[in-house]
Amino acid sequence: MQTLNISLKNNTHLRFIADFFRPYTQRAYLVGGSVRDLFLGLKINDYDIEFYDIKPKDFEKIMQELGAQGFGKSFFVYKFKNYDLGLARTENKTGYGHAGFEVKICHDEKLAAKRRDFTINSMMINLFNDEFLDFYGGLQDLKKGCLRHIDEQSFQEDSLRVLRAVVFASRFGFKIAKESLALMKNMSIKDLSKDRINTELYKFFKSSKLDVGYKYLQELGLEQAIFGFENSFKGVEFQNLLRDTRVFIKDDALFLYLYLNYFQLDKEVFFKNTKLKKEYSKKANQAFYLNNMSDFELAKIALDIPLKEWLGLWDEKRIKQAKKLKLYENKFKSKILAKDFLNAGIYGKMLGLKLQQAKENELKEYIEGGIDGSCLKDLHSRSKRIDL
Numbered sequence: 001m002q003t004l005n006i007s008l009k010n011n012t013h014l015r016f017i018a019d020f021f022r023p024y025t026q027r028a029y030l031v032g033g034s035v036r037d038l039f040l041g042l043k044i045n046d047y048d049i050e051f052y053d054i055k056p057k058d059f060e061k062i063m064q065e066l067g068a069q070g071f072g073k074s075f076f077v078y079k080f081k082n083y084d085l086g087l088a089r090t091e092n093k094t095g096y097g098h099a100g101f102e103v104k105i106c107h108d109e110k111l112a113a114k115r116r117d118f119t120i121n122s123m124m125i126n127l128f129n130d131e132f133l134d135f136y137g138g139l140q141d142l143k144k145g146c147l148r149h150i151d152e153q154s155f156q157e158d159s160l161r162v163l164r165a166v167v168f169a170s171r172f173g174f175k176i177a178k179e180s181l182a183l184m185k186n187m188s189i190k191d192l193s194k195d196r197i198n199t200e201l202y203k204f205f206k207s208s209k210l211d212v213g214y215k216y217l218q219e220l221g222l223e224q225a226i227f228g229f230e231n232s233f234k235g236v237e238f239q240n241l242l243r244d245t246r247v248f249i250k251d252d253a254l255f256l257y258l259y260l261n262y263f264q265l266d267k268e269v270f271f272k273n274t275k276l277k278k279e280y281s282k283k284a285n286q287a288f289y290l291n292n293m294s295d296f297e298l299a300k301i302a303l304d305i306p307l308k309e310w311l312g313l314w315d316e317k318r319i320k321q322a323k324k325l326k327l328y329e330n331k332f333k334s335k336i337l338a339k340d341f342l343n344a345g346i347y348g349k350m351l352g353l354k355l356q357q358a359k360e361n362e363l364k365e366y367i368e369g370g371i372d373g374s375c376l377k378d379l380h381s382r383s384k385r386i387d388l
Helices: 012-021 033-039 056-066 109-114 138-144 152-156 160-172 178-185 194-206 210-219 223-227 237-246 254-262 267-274 278-284 295-301 316-324 338-343 348-368 379-385
Strands: 028-031 047-051 069-072 077-080 083-087 089-093 101-105 124-126
Touching (some): 012 028, 012 047, 012 083, 028 033, 033 138, 056 083, 160 194, 160 210, 210 223, 210 237, 223 267, 237 254, 295 316, 295 348, 338 348
Parallel strands (some): 047 083
Antiparallel strands (some): 069 077, 077 083, 089 101
């Protein structure tokens, strides 16, 4: 029996569950990502707890008494507030797809932990006495920053684990073990629906180490399967761009903004094929400049949004330039009004062109006038200068 310096008994959320289940069992464990994140010093928002020595029918009655909802009754899993409560189980592949598994109750902790994907997710802590179980070296791998599969056969039965590996690598900056990477290279994700794939992609888009995740997307040959595009460019330039820009841009849409614009992909076709959220499409269509920008090019973007909302504001130089233009916090407030062009008899496509031209001229005056606003007079007082 191993004990920890950190006691779960000090956690009011877990103490509540321990007290509630004390009459029914003495084997209730915090498992999976909850234990991993505890060791990483991360805040735990959801608790994954596994129970032993309780019959399924009795467990269902206990769940009803607690007020938990069965979101995976065939998997003996229930949801209560921020707890995932389930009976210990094994899973054996019986059919095609992510859901093609036979699930059985398990009474052995080591066997139950074997069904986990990676060693770092197989650790367990008993809620009643802080007993720590680590059958597959998860803590050692966690300290080394290593993603290692547990069992070769069971790992290959669930193709979603390939994407989960990319997500974990990009979230924590971990390295995938050579033997695990070799195993995943021989696995196909064709059995996964777009919804299953996109659920993992949304997690990837939030990660802090986009460059690491993209490196593994390429190594595993997943670009064609996921994005419908196989990039033959294997250099580190794009990975470096992902790494450097992530320091300044935390928006979930950053990866797609950079990926689609850097490689000049057809955005309409891309989003039609992937069925990713429309909000990503809108942000991916923001202006893209890879190299240095003039004040005018930067100010043009501020006609639509404050520059702090622009995904291209990815380094100190551009941020300093935006603040100097006084367009960082607020977008450019144009005094050009469409009604003045309408009154002059300009409509349709020509209206849009004339309106854009007038606003750009206004921007040039703003920049040339010292960026203090003194050059911006009321439109009506200088209407003769606007080419209607």
